[in-house]
Structure formats: C-alpha cells, structure tokens
Amino acid sequence: MDFVYLLLQLVSAIVVAPLFDGISRKLRAKFQSRIGPSIFQTYYDIYKLLKRGRTKSSSTSYIYQVSPYLLFICAAAMFCALPITYGAQSAPLSQFSDIFVLLYLGALFRFIFIVAGIDTANPFAGVSASREGTIGFYTEEVAVICLIVVMMGTGSTSLSYISSLVQEGSYGYAVPSFSIASTAFLWVMYVETGRKPYDLAEAEQELQEGVLGEFCGKDFAIIDIAILLKQMTVLGFFLVIFMPWAGLVDNPILSLIIFLAEIGFLYVMGVFIDNFGPRFTINKGMKRTMLFALAISCTSLALYIMGI
Amino acid sequence: MQTIYTLFLLASLLSLALYKKPLLAQKVGFGLASVISLYAAVFFFSNFDETLIWKLPGNFISLPQFRLDSVGMFFSFLVSFIAFAVSLFSFDYAKFYEKKANLAVFASLFNAFILSMLLVIASDNVFSFMLLWEIMTLISALLILINDGEGASKNVMIYLGIAQIGASCLMVALIIMASIAGTFEFSKFDHLEMGMGMSITLFSLLLIGLGSKAGMFPFHVWLPIAYCQCPSNASALMSGVMIKVALFAFIKFSLLLPQFAYFGYILLTMGALSCIFGIIYALVSNDYKASIAYSSCENVGIIFLGLGGAFYGLGTNSPIIALIGFIAAFFHILNHAVFKSLLFMLSGNVFTATNTRDMDALGGLHKKMPITSIIFFVTALSICALPPLNGFASEWIVYKTMVIGGIEEGASSRFFFSLAIIALSITGAMAIMAFSKVYGAIFLGVARDTKCVEEAKEVSFSRLLPLGLLASLCVGFGLFMNDVVSILSKIVLTIIPQTSVSTYGFISMPIIVMVMVLCSILPFIFLYLLKANNKEVRVTDPWACGFIYNKNMQIGSNSFTGDIRKALSFLLKHEQEIKLDGYFSKVVYTKKTHDLFWEKLYAPVIDMVMLIADKIGIFQNGRTNLYAGYILIYLCLVLIFGYYYL
Numbered sequence A: 001m002d003f004v005y006l007l008l009q010l011v012s013a014i015v016v017a018p019l020f021d022g023i024s025r026k027l028r029a030k031f032q033s034r035i036g037p038s039i040f041q042t043y044y045d046i047y048k049l050l051k052r053g054r055t056k057s058s059s060t061s062y063i064y065q066v067s068p069y070l071l072f073i074c075a076a077a078m079f080c081a082l083p084i085t086y087g088a089q090s091a092p093l094s095q096f097s098d099i100f101v102l103l104y105l106g107a108l109f110r111f112i113f114i115v116a117g118i119d120t121a122n123p124f125a126g127v128s129a130s131r132e133g134t135i136g137f138y139t140e141e142v143a144v145i146c147l148i149v150v151m152m153g154t155g156s157t158s159l160s161y162i163s164s165l166v167q168e169g170s171y172g173y174a175v176p177s178f179s180i181a182s183t184a185f186l187w188v189m190y191v192e193t194g195r196k197p198y199d200l201a202e203a204e205q206e207l208q209e210g211v212l213g214e215f216c217g218k219d220f221a222i223i224d225i226a227i228l229l230k231q232m233t234v235l236g237f238f239l240v241i242f243m244p245w246a247g248l249v250d251n252p253i254l255s256l257i258i259f260l261a262e263i264g265f266l267y268v269m270g271v272f273i274d275n276f277g278p279r280f281t282i283n284k285g286m287k288r289t290m291l292f293a294l295a296i297s298c299t300s301l302a303l304y305i306m307g308i
Numbered sequence B: 001m002q003t004i005y006t007l008f009l010l011a012s013l014l015s016l017a018l019y020k021k022p023l024l025a026q027k028v029g030f031g032l033a034s035v036i037s038l039y040a041a042v043f044f045f046s047n048f049d050e051t052l053i054w055k056l057p058g059n060f061i062s063l064p065q066f067r068l069d070s071v072g073m074f075f076s077f078l079v080s081f082i083a084f085a086v087s088l089f090s091f092d093y094a095k096f097y098e099k100k101a102n103l104a105v106f107a108s109l110f111n112a113f114i115l116s117m118l119l120v121i122a123s124d125n126v127f128s129f130m131l132l133w134e135i136m137t138l139i140s141a142l143l144i145l146i147n148d149g150e151g152a153s154k155n156v157m158i159y160l161g162i163a164q165i166g167a168s169c170l171m172v173a174l175i176i177m178a179s180i181a182g183t184f185e186f187s188k189f190d191h192l193e194m195g196m197g198m199s200i201t202l203f204s205l206l207l208i209g210l211g212s213k214a215g216m217f218p219f220h221v222w223l224p225i226a227y228c229q230c231p232s233n234a235s236a237l238m239s240g241v242m243i244k245v246a247l248f249a250f251i252k253f254s255l256l257l258p259q260f261a262y263f264g265y266i267l268l269t270m271g272a273l274s275c276i277f278g279i280i281y282a283l284v285s286n287d288y289k290a291s292i293a294y295s296s297c298e299n300v301g302i303i304f305l306g307l308g309g310a311f312y313g314l315g316t317n318s319p320i321i322a323l324i325g326f327i328a329a330f331f332h333i334l335n336h337a338v339f340k341s342l343l344f345m346l347s348g349n350v351f352t353a354t355n356t357r358d359m360d361a362l363g364g365l366h367k368k369m370p371i372t373s374i375i376f377f378v379t380a381l382s383i384c385a386l387p388p389l390n391g392f393a394s395e396w397i398v399y400k401t402m403v404i405g406g407i408e409e410g411a412s413s414r415f416f417f418s419l420a421i422i423a424l425s426i427t428g429a430m431a432i433m434a435f436s437k438v439y440g441a442i443f444l445g446v447a448r449d450t451k452c453v454e455e456a457k458e459v460s461f462s463r464l465l466p467l468g469l470l471a472s473l474c475v476g477f478g479l480f481m482n483d484v485v486s487i488l489s490k491i492v493l494t495i496i497p498q499t500s501v502s503t504y505g506f507i508s509m510p511i512i513v514m515v516m517v518l519c520s521i522l523p524f525i526f527l528y529l530l531k532a533n534n535k536e537v538r539v540t541d542p543w544a545c546g547f548i549y550n551k552n553m554q555i556g557s558n559s560f561t562g563d564i565r566k567a568l569s570f571l572l573k574h575e576q577e578i579k580l581d582g583y584f585s586k587v588v589y590t591k592k593t594h595d596l597f598w599e600k601l602y603a604p605v606i607d608m609v610m611l612i613a614d615k616i617g618i619f620q621n622g623r624t625n626l627y628a629g630y631i632l633i634y635l636c637l638v639l640i641f642g643y644y645y646l
Helices: A002-031 A041-051 A062-080 A099-119 A123-154 A159-168 A176-192 A208-214 A217-242 A244-248 A252-276 A282-306 B002-017 B022-046 B070-097 B103-122 B126-146 B152-181 B196-214 B222-229 B232-254 B261-284 B288-315 B319-354 B370-383 B390-407 B411-443 B450-454 B461-479 B481-495 B509-529 B562-567 B596-619 B624-645
Strands: A055-057 B052-055 B065-068 B538-540 B573-579 B588-594
Touching: A002 A041, A002 A062, A002 A217, A002 A252, A002 B509, A041 A217, A062 A099, A062 A217, A062 B370, A062 B509, A099 A123, A099 A159, A099 A208, A099 A217, A099 B370, A099 B390, A099 B411, A123 A159, A123 A176, A123 A208, A123 A282, A123 B390, A123 B411, A123 B562, A159 A217, A159 A244, A176 A217, A176 A282, A217 A244, A217 A252, A217 B509, A244 A252, A282 B411, A282 B562, B002 B022, B002 B103, B022 B070, B022 B103, B065 B070, B065 B103, B070 B103, B070 B232, B070 B319, B070 B461, B070 B481, B103 B126, B103 B232, B126 B152, B126 B222, B126 B232, B152 B196, B152 B222, B152 B232, B196 B232, B196 B261, B196 B288, B222 B232, B222 B288, B232 B288, B232 B319, B261 B288, B261 B411, B261 B562, B288 B319, B288 B390, B288 B411, B319 B370, B319 B390, B319 B461, B319 B481, B370 B390, B370 B411, B370 B461, B390 B411, B390 B461, B390 B481, B461 B481, B461 B509, B588 B596
Parallel strands: A055 B538
Antiparallel strands: B052 B065, B573 B588
16 A cells, blocks of 8 residues: 555656646746746646657767666655655655665766766766766765754654654754754755756756756656656655654645645745846855855754754 | 685695696686685685684694684685686686786786685784785785886885885784783783773774775875786785775774774774775776775775774674674675775776776777676666665665764764764765766767777676676675675674674665666656657767767866866865967867875875985995995994993
8 A cells, every 4th residue: 555655646746746847937937027938838848858759869878778767767766765655654665765765866866867968978968967966066965964963863864754753743843953954954955956056957058957968859858857856856855854744644645735735835936046046157156155054054963963 | 714725825836837838827727716716705604603713734833823703704705705706707807918927927826815815814823914914915016016017116115115004003013912912812812901092002003004904094095006007806806805804804903902982983083084085086086997996995984984883882882883883894895895896807898908097088888898888887886875786785884873873972972973974975975976987988978089999899708707796796785785784793793792683774675676666667657658759769979069079079087077176176186287389289188186195195205215215325335345344333333332331
C-alpha cells in the first residue's frame, strides 16, 4: 500500500509541477508589464517537445542517450525520499527517506548533468556544466551545516523520523539553532531551484540550460520534467524538515494535496526574488549572497555547539 | 599461512631465475601471482574467526613470530584479493614495459611486494616489523623505478625521503612502547601503563609514521609523484593496498595505547584536512593519474574520519560510536581498495592506448574503448559516493558515526564532529566535479589531440576481466551493504568485545534501488501515452552559435575548474604563461597549479639540505693527504679531550 501512495505522490507531483511553473511565468510577465503566456504554457511546451523530431551532435555517446532517463530517475527518487504520504512507521520506506540519500541523489543528478553536458562537446554545455559543479560546491556546505544542526539535534538522519518529531513538537522552533538554520536552509534551497540571481533555468545559454543545448525532442521533454521535479523536491526538502505541518493530517492523500499546495506557494513566491534580483557573474554573485547564508548557518551551528 | 608466504617467495625467485627470458618470466611470474593470491584470498577469508601463529624455523637472532588475528586476516584478505585482480591485469599489461625494464625483474618484484605486505601485516615483533616495513618501502621504490625515465630517480628519492621521516617516527614510537611493555612482541603489549602526555605523544608519532605512508595530509606530496611515475599495476597495488597496510598498523598500534578522547579529535582534524586538500588538488590537476593519486589522500581522510569517531568512542567509553566508527572505517578501507586499484588499472588502459597523461589531449575515447569507458563510469560514480554504489554505503556510515558522535553533550565533541561532516560534504561536492571532469575529459566529447586518440583501441579480454570483476564488486558491496556490515562487525567485535551490533536505523540499499527502478518505468509510460515522436535522430555537428564547429571549442580541464580555482586562489598557486610570437601565429596559453605544501613546506627544507651538503662537500675533495690530516686532527682532539675530562 505504501508503494501505491508513493507512486501517487510522484505522479501527482509530475502532473502539477508544470502548472506551478506556468503560474510563476505568468506572474513574472505581469511584473515586467507583459501579457505573458497562459498558465498552462509549460504543459503545451512539453507536449510540443514530445512531438518534435530530434538531432544530436556527432560527438555524443551512450551518456547522451541515457542521461534524460537517469536525470528523471534521480529527480523522481529524490522526490520519493520526501516522507509525505508515508511516515516514520512504514517499515521499508522509512529506511529510504534519509537526509544523505536525498543529498547524494541530488549529487548524482548533478554528476549526470555535468557529464551529459561534456558529452555533447558543445562549448556552452561545457561552461554551464562547470557552473553547475561550482554552484554545488557553494551550496552544499551551507545546506549541510543547517542539516547538521537538525541531525544532531534530533540524533537521526532519517527524514521521516525528524519530520515526525517536529510535528509532535518535541523538537522544533523552540530550539534557537533550529529556527536560525531554517532561514539559511530556505535560502540554499532557493539557490538549488536554479533561479536568478544564481541561475535562470529557462533562458541564458551559459547558465543551467546551456548543458541542455544539444538536447531536443522527447529527451528534452523528459529532462524538463526532471528539472521541474528537482525544483519541487528541494522546496519540499525544506518543508518536510522545517514546516512538516501537512503530515499532521491523518489521510495521506489530503496531506499530499496540502503539501503540493505549499510547494506551489513557495515556488510561485520565488518569482519575487527572481524578478527583482540583480545578476552577477558566478563568483561575485556567490560571494555577495552566499556569504550571508553561510554566516547564518554558522551562527546556528555555533548555537548548537554551545548547547543553547 | 606459511605455505602462502613460501609460495610467494618461490614465485618471486622463479621469475627472477628466468632472467634471460623476460616474456616467459612475465607470464610465469604474474600467472603464479594471480593463482597464489586467489588461494590466499580464499584461505584468509575462510579463516576469519581464527588466530594463526607461525614461528620462523631456524636459528635467527630474534626468532620472529608471525601472528594473524581477525583484523589481520581481514587485511591479509584485502591484500591478496586486490593482488589477485591486479596480477590478472598485469598478465597482459606488463608487456607494455618490455622495452623499459626486464620483465622478469618486474614480475619478481611484484611477487616480493605482495609477500612483504602480507608479512608486515602478520609480523608480531618490533624488529621484524621494522625490517619488513623497510623492505616493503624499498621494493615499492624499485617498482617505481621500473618506469625509468626523466626525473625518475628524483621522484624515488622524494618517496623514500618521506618514507624515512615516517619510519623514524614509527621506530621511536615502537621502541618506547616496547620499553614500557618490557617485551618486543606486540601480542604481549596489552595494558601499557603511561600518562596522558606520553600516550598522546606516542599516538602523534604513530600518526606521523604511519600516516605519512598512508598519504595523509601534509605528507601527501609523494602520492602524485610516485603514482604517476609507477607502472599502473604497481600504483594500483600501492594505492589500493599498501596504504591500507599502513592503516592496519596504525589501528593495531594505537589500540595498544591507553585511550583518550583527544585521539579522536586529532584524527578528525587530520582526516578533515586530508579530505579537503586531497580533493582540491585532485580537482585542479590536469593529469588524470595525478588526479586519481590525490584522491587517495581524500579517501584516507575519510577513513581517518571514521577512525576518529571510533577512537573518540573508545576514549569516552561509548562503545556504540566506537563500533560504528570502526565499521565505517573498515568498510571504506575495503571500498577504497576496490575502486582505487580499479581506477589506476583503468588509467593504465588509457595510457597504454594513448601514451599521454594529459587530459587536455584526450577526449572521445568512449568510441574507441567502450568497455573501459563504462567500467570507468561505474567506478567514478562509486568514488564520488553516489547511491546505490559502495562508496555511498561506506560514506553514509561515516556520516552516521559523525552524527551519533555529535549528539553527546560537550562543546568540543560537537565542534569536531560538525567540522568533520562539513569537510566531508565539501569533499563530496568537489569529488563530483573532479571525477566528472576526469571521466568527461578522457572519454566524452571530441578528441582534442587527434594523434593520441586515433590509434587507440580496446584492450584485451584478459585485462578487462579483472576490471569487470572489481566493478561488479563496487555494485555488489553497495547493494548488499547490510551483509557486508554484518561481516565487518564480526571483525570489529574482536577489537571491542562486550558490545552488540544492530543495523537499526541504517538505510536499506535494496529499497533505494527498488524505488529507482520504479521511477525508471514512469518516463516510458509517459512517452507511450503521449505518443512521443520516435523518429530516427539526425546527426549534426555540435551547435556553435553559427560558427563552424572546432574541437577546441569544447571545454578544457583547465577552464572547467576556472571558477573554483579563482574562488580558492588563496589555497592554490598558479603559474600562468602566455606565449605570443607574431600576430598570425597561435597563442600558447598554459596554466599550471602547484602544490602549495610542496613549495612552502618541503622545497625550502630540501634547498637548505642541498646548501649544507654543498658546503660540507668542500671537506671531501679526494686528496689523500688531507684525509690523513683529518685523522691527525681527530686524534689530537681525542687526546686533549681524554687528558682533561677522563
């Protein structure tokens, strides 16, 4: 039964993810005084991509062929690691929903993304593959510092266990280090969704999308879904640790609906930062902005170490 | 067990005896090595729970005794198993060195090297241990010299120099321990009585002595130098198992000391530093073999983190942390032996096919060597600790140790364990970049230097077989993580008795794989339902903004790490060189990264020694008269000294 709910969790996320993207695109257009596309535009995009023919670069090897599917598997498995429809009690799945499993599945996603970019031998793909790795280098430690506070505070690496503790209220915002860590963690997860000022998933060639420069047709459609799913996952990662209120509802389907609505809300709210944020070159941008997040996360860790 | 040692000795002597027929000697030597080490691996594995003792017969001065307990069995198994795969690989690979050295000597040294490692693990006496330790070092130095060439002797001297720094520290530590215990036999060393200061001093000496051999920071400078110089099969053995022998000795000796929590802190700090510096240099290196060599330093760091947790647990009497820490360390030792020897053998395949170690010359090798490429891909995934492979399994347990250690009250333990987790996570992020770069630059994209890659072809089956075997172990150890843990816990329980192990709270790798498989079905259903366009793919040149595509447009290994280099410029030293002669000629642009610690720590010392040696050289000018004068002066001095003071 757990696996059926898990499948439901995954499929519903895939189904609604393009909608959130569409809404945020519409909203962004409104900010820029444009009429903008319909909120269902991302669905149309994916459908159209599926019907398109494909070309590929002559340098590509098997990596190019399998990478769309591998990326999808990673993103989907990451999303499955979020304990939404199942809890700490469900035996086999709670052994899967682990913080490090989630983090390293994300790392696998990044690895394949980089390798797929290099495989196409496209100049832009290479540059953006390098960028992707560099962003990972900057974000990983801030995320992990926040997670250290949570993991050591609860004494577990299991996501389902941590989120059940926060739901019960036996661990949570009453602990100062936890509440400070939440700020920095949300920040990092925003960076991971690949938006400005750190990235802009749908536009610039030298940014994230550059890796995908040589992908087209159904391959590209699958990667598109995978990226949307990964963006949902990283926001969900924040939610299950720091705002796991959706799990308070006993019915798994109801809590799934609430959870997706929360993710959607965060996703669309991201437009406010996205649209008004400036753009930097990567090192400058990271230094200007990530240093704050790093400082916040270090503060929370220091508080934990001092036992406050 | 004495049969195995004797057989290795005979194999070594036999291949040396076939000096006149190197090709035959190579077949015989490596063939025998693989058969004997397979037998040895089976023997050691089946005797895990027993303690074997063997006394050297005959009339020697110290009557050395050899003793293997469970931990020793595990390490002996590791040595002989990896030796089995490597010697199977060398059966064909060694031919590449036909013109450089006599293959009979190569095969003989190879056998002797395995033997010396096995004996070091088994030796139970300070003198025999030190003797065998030095023999092991010397044989490995000779193996480095097999690939004779420009700078070879200098590289060997660097290796031997650092090995000597280590050996002297080790010697001092062991002799002090022996004098406290009142015996030279390790098995009678139990309960050494000493204060905290003494214990920590001895621990630090052991750490320097054995850590330098294991490639710990800041003694890591010999790793890229020695491993790049070696033939790949020798570097696979050295990196795969020789540094594990050092780690074994470290675990064995430091367990004899009275335990304090500080041991854990020292190890955690050194481990964190080794991780970070190892992976930074692996990342910026342009030589794939150097990259792999530096990553040894990183992995030793990870092992030290696990050990740090274990020693902290022993020092504070919390057996659970000690247990999980040792399991983590042993598991990572096992995994590192598998994937690092695999990587070095794969790099040997690449080198024999292309004759270059420069990543900026390679590319697109997947089309020429598909099986090597796929095995490399699996190995790269597993060394980056990506699920569901073995690297992830052991690194997850290391993380688990750190988290459990950090729960305890007390700021210092929390501080050190958080530091370790942060170091490990930075390492993880950079390892992904480093190995995606290595894999991408060698096997993917378009060949940058067509001359090198053009004639490359897939290596023979006998070389691919051991690689495939080890690669399947990478997957197997990951999938059956909990079974490996239960075997390892049996070994660890002999170190810390009176505890019980439970894998409660461990992740389950089969579930991860199951979910991933479940997810993999979805896109196909999705494509089928929406009736995706499945027409054949058109092949074009890569898109280059409307310009004609040129192979130099793809990203090089230098520019790939450009942003990180800039961000870490305070840790790395660059040398940038732009050669521009004439408007129409090509600009040559080179960028080199130097090892900061070599330049700041080692080079000044070496320069000073050279200077002193130069000055002393004046006294030794070869004139007999002058030497007679020295003797006269010395005699006079002794006379004066004797007259006044005796």
